[in-house]
Amino acid sequence: MSNVNSSRDNIFTRLKANTAASAHVPEVDAWVPAPITDKKERVAKFVELMSAMRTEVHQVKGDEWVAKLQEIMAERGLKNLVYGQGTDISKKLEAAWKGKKDIGPLVPWTQDAEAFRDELFEAGAGITTTMGGIAEAAAMILWPSPEEPRMLSLVPPVHFAVVKADKIWTSFAEAIEALDWSAKSPTNALLISGPSKTADIELILQFGVHGPTDLIVFVVD
Amino acid sequence: MASNAKFNFKKSITDALADKQLRANFKFATDALRGKRLAVLSDPEETLHLRKVGNAIKRKGLTQLPQLLEKLEAKCQENGIIVHWAETTAEANEIVLGIMEKHSGHKVVKGKSMVSEEMHLNKFLEDKGKLPLETDLGEYIIQLNHEPPSHIIVPAVHKNRKQIAQIFADNIPGVSYTEDTTELLAIARGKLREHYRTADIGLSGVNFAIAESGTLCLVENEGNGRMCTTVPPVHVALMGLEKVVEKLEDVPPLYRLLCGSATGQRITTYFNMIKGPRKAGEKDGPKEVHLVILDNGRSKILADTQLRQTLQCIRCGTCLNHCPVYTRIGGHAYGSTYPGPIGEILMPQVEGLDKKGMLPTASSLCNACEEVCPVMIPIPNLIRRLRDESYDMDDDGIVKGHGYKKNRLETMVWKGWKLTQVNATCNKLMLLGVQIFGNMLPKVGPLKAWTSVRTAPKFARQSLKDLAKKEGIRNE
Ligand code: SF4
Numbered sequence: 001m002s003n004v005n006s007s008r009d010n011i012f013t014r015l016k017a018n019t020a021a022s023a024h025v026p027e028v029d030a031w032v033p034a035p036i037t038d039k040k041e042r043v044a045k046f047v048e049l050m051s052a053m054r055t056e057v058h059q060v061k062g063d064e065w066v067a068k069l070q071e072i073m074a075e076r077g078l079k080n081l082v083y084g085q086g087t088d089i090s091k092k093l094e095a096a097w098k099g100k101k102d103i104g105p106l107v108p109w110t111q112d113a114e115a116f117r118d119e120l121f122e123a124g125a126g127i128t129t130t131m132g133g134i135a136e137a138a139a140m141i142l143w144p145s146p147e148e149p150r151m152l153s154l155v156p157p158v159h160f161a162v163v164k165a166d167k168i169w170t171s172f173a174e175a176i177e178a179l180d181w182s183a184k185s186p187t188n189a190l191l192i193s194g195p196s197k198t199a200d201i202e203l204i205l206q207f208g209v210h211g212p213t214d215l216i217v218f219v220v221d
Numbered sequence: 222m223a224s225n226a227k228f229n230f231k232k233s234i235t236d237a238l239a240d241k242q243l244r245a246n247f248k249f250a251t252d253a254l255r256g257k258r259l260a261v262l263s264d265p266e267e268t269l270h271l272r273k274v275g276n277a278i279k280r281k282g283l284t285q286l287p288q289l290l291e292k293l294e295a296k297c298q299e300n301g302i303i304v305h306w307a308e309t310t311a312e313a314n315e316i317v318l319g320i321m322e323k324h325s326g327h328k329v330v331k332g333k334s335m336v337s338e339e340m341h342l343n344k345f346l347e348d349k350g351k352l353p354l355e356t357d358l359g360e361y362i363i364q365l366n367h368e369p370p371s372h373i374i375v376p377a378v379h380k381n382r383k384q385i386a387q388i389f390a391d392n393i394p395g396v397s398y399t400e401d402t403t404e405l406l407a408i409a410r411g412k413l414r415e416h417y418r419t420a421d422i423g424l425s426g427v428n429f430a431i432a433e434s435g436t437l438c439l440v441e442n443e444g445n446g447r448m449c450t451t452v453p454p455v456h457v458a459l460m461g462l463e464k465v466v467e468k469l470e471d472v473p474p475l476y477r478l479l480c481g482s483a484t485g486q487r488i489t490t491y492f493n494m495i496k497g498p499r500k501a502g503e504k505d506g507p508k509e510v511h512l513v514i515l516d517n518g519r520s521k522i523l524a525d526t527q528l529r530q531t532l533q534c535i536r537c538g539t540c541l542n543h544c545p546v547y548t549r550i551g552g553h554a555y556g557s558t559y560p561g562p563i564g565e566i567l568m569p570q571v572e573g574l575d576k577k578g579m580l581p582t583a584s585s586l587c588n589a590c591e592e593v594c595p596v597m598i599p600i601p602n603l604i605r606r607l608r609d610e611s612y613d614m615d616d617d618g619i620v621k622g623h624g625y626k627k628n629r630l631e632t633m634v635w636k637g638w639k640l641t642q643v644n645a646t647c648n649k650l651m652l653l654g655v656q657i658f659g660n661m662l663p664k665v666g667p668l669k670a671w672t673s674v675r676t677a678p679k680f681a682r683q684s685l686k687d688l689a690k691k692e693g694i695r696n697e
Pocket of ligand 1: 482533534535536537538539540541562563590593594595596597598
């Protein structure tokens with residue numbers, strides 16, 4: 001396909017010729033939101049701003065989140081809970097669900113999407129770990145993995161997420177540094193700040209368009 | 222409407238102004254969007270700082286564009302992304318079609334992409350017997366109604382709830398009229414989820430492409446973009462070549478500026494960073510990712526350092542919301558993919574002044590757009606420049622179609638005017654002339670059009686110069 005190559009060449013010839021006249025670039029100090037140094041304050045900010053966008057946030061100690069999760073599952077009659085095996089939280093989930101018959105079952109995601117897709121589209125809820133949170137912008141950081149694929153936080157109508165309070169940073173910029181993001185640079189990375197929403201009809205804010213309708217976050221200390 | 226060969230701007234403006242419902246819809250929406258923006262970008266000092274940072278990042282990026290794009294290409298390829306280059310929209314369309322054919326694909330689910338609008342991709346694919354489906358709710362609504370977007374961020378903003386209810390009832394089989402927005406949403410969700418599951422190709426735009434790592438960043442609220450880029454086996458991303466940034470650290474300020482300016486959010490629901498197709502061991506994600514990088518006139522715009530600033534645009538749409546013209550006539554009246562202030566400066570440079578030179582006339586040069594533009598594009602100055610090039614008095618225009626308005630009479634008049642400003646005798650004669658005859662000018666031709674909605678100023682008996690001579694100038 002010589003045509004394709006010549007397009008590329010033509011574009012670059014023009015680009016190179018036309019950037020020769022370099023424009024002045026002003027020096028500006030970087031924009032970095034002032035760090036919130038106190039962890040308690042940072043967490044409080046995260047919780048406050050996340051909640052403002054209709055995320056349900058539960059602050060819990062240690063392993064309390066598992067019981068809280070089961071309580072919510074029962075309360076809402078959620079059909080099942082899809083999770084990934086071999087993560088920080090999977091052992092605890094498996095132990096807590098052992099012998100439990102009164103709530104929706106745990107469903108591990110073990111196959112490729114092609115085989116699992118239809119089941120996933122019918123699922124009641126999904127749960128994921130997170131890489132942490134950003135207080136100032138109110139978002140969670142997710143790096144989907146072989147254990148917790150991309151669709152786990154997207155397709156089921158309810159998304160549960162576990163955020164460690166120790167991993168809540170002030171800003172996106174701070175998180176980039178702390179996670180050594182540029183170097184590690186995962187296949188897919190996400191910031192998620194709430195349930196899926198739209199304002200395309202008369203600018204009325206509505207939740208649950210294509211992604212999850214509910215986002216429920218456990219901030220674990 | 223858009224993309225028609227014969228386009229009468231005056232008529233479309235007159236029609237838009239006469240449509241009360243349309244005007245009410247736009248007034249409501251743009252008022253609200255301006256308010257929301259202010260609520261987030263509430264600290265003027267911080268906002269200015271952010272805008273300066275955004276300006277510097279984009280400016281710097283443009284001076285290094287060839288290097289950044291080469292790096293982006295190399296990194297993307299390293300990550301397993303297949304990179305395509307398109308000089309024209311026709312080439313870009315063929316590339317997308319080629320990918321679809323290779324996979325025997327029929328159904329393509331689309332996330333919001335202004336570049337795809339620029340390409341008129343839907344029409345192209347439909348003509349080839351394919352099924353392109355818009356999934357962003359606003360885009361979904363207008364696709365049902367066979368319309369182009371009227372705003373680059375909120376594409377269905379020209380329709381109110383009742384009109385949308387009617388569009389659903391008329392165009393979706395088995396759906397009856399309902400004004401309940403929750404129900405409307407549920408209908409769209411149900412239809413589209415089925416399409417995600419069964420689509421052959423997912424298509425998206427790109428908000429920022431990070432050269433250093435070969436990462437494509439997508440900004441969205443609905444989750445449809447994530448669906449389109451995650452569920453189908455093939456993902457095709459479309460980007461204009463100016464979307465590249467150097468490094469990840471450039472992203473947070475630009476992202477904040479984009480969210481704040483576009484919809485008045487601190488952050489969108491999703492920020493999706495894609496670095497390649499599914500890797501061995503991963504369970505989902507597309508097996509193939511393509512990146513189509515479109516030029517379509519952009520590389521030419523770079524040549525002139527003033528006009529180049531057009532390419533800093535991050536497509537936030539806030540200049541539309543702040544424009545006294547756009548807020549009254551809406552997006553369709555511009556008959557172009559990009560309406561409003563950004564359209565006025567971009568479209569003539571892409572398509573030529575002879576084709577789109579009327580767009581820069583739709584401005585009062587009030588400066589509102591420049592004051593809010595997150596990357597500080599001096600839009601009014603660029604409008605002046607394009608108006609200037611439309612006449613091209615000094616024969617030094619460079620924009621395609623420059624001088625399309627040039628005519629002998631007008632050139633002569635202005636040359637004469639110039640003479641009266643540089644030659645003392647001519648100046649005296651001119652002043653004398655207007656003192657005696659100025660108020661007798663017959664109201665015909667352009668003067669008639671101009672005075673039809675304005676009061677013509679009266680020429681004074683004595684010129685300011687004479688008065689100054691007589692009374693002297695007091696220095697106060
Ligand atoms: S020109 Fe500026 S204000 Fe207008 S869409 Fe582009 S970035 Fe936004």
